[in-house]
Amino acid sequence: MDPVQRIPENQAVPFDDVNIAVADTPLMDAVAALGGAQAGEIREYLQPIGALAGTAEAREHWHLANQYPPVHEPVDRFGRRIDEIRFHPSWHWLMERGVGFGLTAAPWTSDDPAAHLRRATGFYTWGQVEQGHMCPITMTYAVVPALRTDPELAAQWTPGLASTTYDFGLRAPQEKAGLLAGMGMTEKQGGSDLRVNSTIAKATDVRGEYRLTGHKWFTSAAMNDVFLVLAQTDSGSTCFVVPRVLPDGSRNPLTIVRLKDKLGNKSNASSELEFDDTWAVRLGEEGRGIRTIIEMVSATRMDCILGSASIMRKAFAEAAWHARHRSAFGARLIDQPAMVGVLADLALESEAGMLAGLRLAAAMDRPDDEHERNLRRIGLALSKYWVCKRTPMMVGEALECLGGNGYAEESGMPLLFRESPLNSIWEGSGNVNALDVLRALSRENGTLDAWRTEVGTVRGEDARLDAAVDEVLRRLADPADAEASARWVASRMAAILQGSLMIRYSSPAAADAFCASRLGGQWAGTFGTLPSGLDLQGIVERAQPAA
Known part of the structure; x- marks a missing residue:
């Protein structure tokens, strides 16, 4: 045999040609538990997504889309201002499939009673391929509930946003087979403090139409077809619909100042925009812009949770696959107690994040149920804070499982690691979300009751969880240091x-280990320090991707 073709000794075989949905037992168990009568249909829906996501082809597009990031083209060859963005073909390959799987706004037009849960499982699975392109997919999904503030605007835009056809390029919206959306809220002088936004909106002679002047500090995917933005009117902050191309086919006056050079998320064209007499249509009442756009923010936060869970699952799967095929000190890594302890701990973190995201997606399918509505409100703020905050530490530990191989770019683990802090920052960083938890508890009736009812479904099944619930309720009863303790509460x-979700939907071994470590205090704060006496081998065997 040619030496070049020999299989390297003691190296993992490629983690390719594995259906990452079917091979994910925790996901399949969650679908069976949460999907009800639609569980079979959801599993069938996930089959082709998981199969494609687990291919070498998908892995290659993941790397190429980030190795060759988007490029801003401010002018054409004649010097005319065009402000377009050129993407690598791998970006378009990823987008075409993500849109084709119905991960954008399709659930909002579906009569499937589990449409949002179904889409969430697809988002979680396909997100394991590449996270940057999931940003415009998320924005397109999330914009619809905000657009419904104005039925006429919703009717105008929703069909294109719900399309499963990826139709790239700047053309009149009515001429395109599919549309994508974005959002522009933050500005350089205020960041998360939207009250100090300085972009100005001036009404025209046509009812509902305005002209915007100002700057937006972060706008993702500036080649998308339509954006929701905030701007100041005489009545205060107001929400507006801003298309890139006007109905007559002319370009809306809008300048891309630059693309952001970010830590990760390189494939996604995050940008700064300058409005100069930019045409816009008001969405909702003047002065009620934050309340109008918050529906979009809520939906994007759900995808932040799912995206972080997706990153964690990918990181765990890579670590477990490597440990299964790599030996050291006379035994496979996956058979050695220290590694089993680490992998079991990573598996718990991954599954708990996935369950939180899917449970909240299931709540989206029952908007008229008061408990589900209130649970979604408090659960999104809690889980956006916690799941996204846990991801960087978890991914760093998973990377370490591969040793030096994990530190090499070709492994993909550095890409995951650089991506891991993103969702904790997007759509409100840690303090913003922790304080939002307190705001929801103090100002929105029913949110605490919804949380207490949800976790109360397993009351009496685990003493550690019961004690933790009682501790939180005692703390909330004394609001003296509420703001200082916001992070602890969240x-x-x-x-x-x-x-509570692990007890209801996971294996007894995994639920026991989670409650012992995360709630019972039997954990040293780093992965791999689970208490003794737990079925760690069983946890790993259940969670690792099946060959």
Whole structure:
């Protein structure tokens, strides 16, 4: 045999040609538990997504889309301002399939009673391929509930946003087979403090139409067809619909100042935009812009949770696959107690994050149920804070499982690691979400009751969870240091919610280990320090991707 073709000794075989949905037992168990009568249909829906996501072809597009990031083309060859963005073909390959799987706005036009849960499972699975392109997919999904503030605008835009056809390029919206959406809220002088936004909106002579002047500090995917933005009118912050191309086919006056050079998320064209007499249509009442756009923010936060869970699952799967095929000190890594402890701990973190995201997606399918509505409100704030915050530490530990191989770019683990902090920052960073938890608890009736009812479904099944619930309720009864303790409250309530979901939907061994470590205090704070006496081998065997 040619030496070049020999199989390297003691190296993992490629983690390719594995259906990452079917091979994910925790996901399949969650679908069976949460999907009800639609569980079979959801499993069937996931088959082709998981099969394609687990191919060498998908892995190659993941790397290429980030190796060759988008390029801003401010002018054409004649010097005319065009402000377009050129993407590598791998970006378009990823987008075409993500849109084709119905991961954009399709659930909002579906009569499937589990449409949002179905889409969430697809988002979680396909997101394991590449995270950057999931940003415009998320924005397109999330814009519809905000557009419904104005039925006429919703009717105009929703069919294109719900399309499963990826139709790239700047053309009149009515001429395109599919549309994508974006959002522009933050500005350089205020960041998360939207009250100090300085973009100005001036009404025209046509009712509902305005002209915008100002700057947006972060706008993802500036080649998308339509954006929701905030701007100031005489009545205060107001929400507007801003298309890139006007109905007559002319370009809306809008300048891309630059593309952001980010830590990760390189494939996605995050940009700064300048409005100069930019045409817009008001969405909702003047002065009520934040309340109008918050529906979009809520939906994007759900995808932040799912995206972080997706990253964690990918990281765990890569670590477990490597450990199964790599030997050291006379035994496979996956058979050695220290590695089993680490992998079991990573598996718990991954599954708990996935369950939180899917449970909240299932709540989206029951908008008229008061409990589900209130649970979604408090659960999104809690889980956005906690799941996204846990991801970087978890991914760093998973990378370490591969040793030096994991530190090499070709493994993909550095890509995951650089991506891991993103969702904790997007759509409100840690303090913003922790304080939003307190705001929801103090100002929105029913949110605490919804959390207490949800975690109360397993009351009496685990003493550690029961004690943690009682501790939180005592803390909430004394609001003296509420703001200073916001992170503690958010962390504890989120972990308790995850614990209740693990008890209901995971294996007994995994639920026991989660409650012992995350709620019972039997954990040293780093992965691989689970208490003794747990079925760690069983946890790993259940969670690792099947060959």
